[in-house]
Amino acid sequence: MHEFVVVSIIASVVGLLARLIMLRSDYRQYPSSPHSILSHIVMAAIASVLGAVAVPAFLEKQYTAVTFLTLAATQFREIRSVERESLQSLEETELVERGQAYIEDTAKKFESRNYVAMASSFGYSVLYYLSKLYLNERLSMLVSVVLICAFICFLYYYMRSGRIEQIAKIEIKEVKNNGPLIIVDDVVLVNIGNKKSQQIVLENAVGIVLTPKDKDAEVTLSNLGQRQAILSNCSIQLGIKKDVDEPDFTPLARRNPQTGKIAILLLCMENDKDIIINSVAHTPILESAKRKPSLFYKNLKKDKKV
Structure with a gap:
């Protein structure tokens, strides 16, 4: 029993650390500190504990306890709804709205990161008991920590959003x-x-x-949600020379249907051209906006060869 407690505690800490690594309050100030951050930490702690105790509970043949994982997954889906509703309620207070696509993308990220915490703690427990079949207790803990840290690093880089600079000049x-x-x-x-x-x-x-670098980029940039995300990001980072009821000064993004280029008009507080370009360049590519028509053409060529 003592071993189960120790393993569960270490696994819970690992899962919580995995979530903390991905929890940042950047220029968008969302989640805001300290209230929203605290709620996310608490949810991550719950997810970590549930993932940590699943394996010991299974080994103790407490199968009903394992069903809590399924229940937790259902509850974590509600996080997306809560975050979505929270951000949507703030849209009316923004001079330049984030847009539905940006909000949905943010909500999905918060939901998935709780799964990262659960998967990390669960993964540590699994690795520990598997490695213990061949190694002693301390060495098993060390090996499990190293492997799960590698797993967390992989997830951290895998889940990072692309940037506009990667797909457009x-x-x-x-x-x-x-x-x-x-x-x-x-x-x-x-x-x-x-x-x-x-x-x-x-x-x-x-x-x-913005000049798309390829066909995929052209279709991605044509997405209205992606364009609104660029305008929102630039307005937050650069400031905007606009107040309520001044529609003439609203930032705009229009597409040239002949070339696929995106033209943007901004009245920003910042005048440095390099900073303005960097602001656009670092706008994340939304998951919902990504398109891969190149795969269609690639598969079409394969079908013709066959």
Whole structure:
């Protein structure tokens, strides 16, 4: 019994550490500190304990205890709903909304990271009892910790989102006008009839053009949710020269249907071009926006050969 307690405690700590590694409050300040962070830590601790005790419970033939894993998985699915509802309720307070796709992507990440905590603690327990068949107790613990740390590192890098800089070339372009039409790189972004607003846009706005690097990138960038995520990220990082009820100064992203390029219009507080480019470059690629038409063409070529 003493061994089960020790193994469960170590496994729980391993699972909690796995979650803490992935728990960061960055420039988006979500989860916010300390309240949201505390709730995520508590949920991670619960997930870790459930994963840790599953193997000892199974070895003790306490099969009913193992069913708690299934129950926990059901409850953790509710985390996505809670996070989604929380972020959606905040949308009305944002000058530039995140968008449904960005919110859903964030909610899925929070749900999956609790599974990481559970899987890490469960994995430690499994590795410990398997290695103990061939090694002594201390060596089994050491081997299990090393292997599960490697597993956590793999998950950490595997679950990282790609960035816009990986799929598109980012350039600053001049903002022009043709009468009331505001144009960036031959793409009409908005029609501003108010002369004063038009002058402010021409003097202060920054034009950005994203050129897709391949067919997959072109389709991914065409996604409305991905474009809104770029605008939201840039507004948070760079600031925005806009207040409530000033639609003329709203950030915009429009697609050139002929070339697949994305033209962006921003009225940001930051004027440094390198910082602006980096802001766009570091925007995450949303899971829901990813598309792989190249696989279709690849499979089509294989079918023709057959």
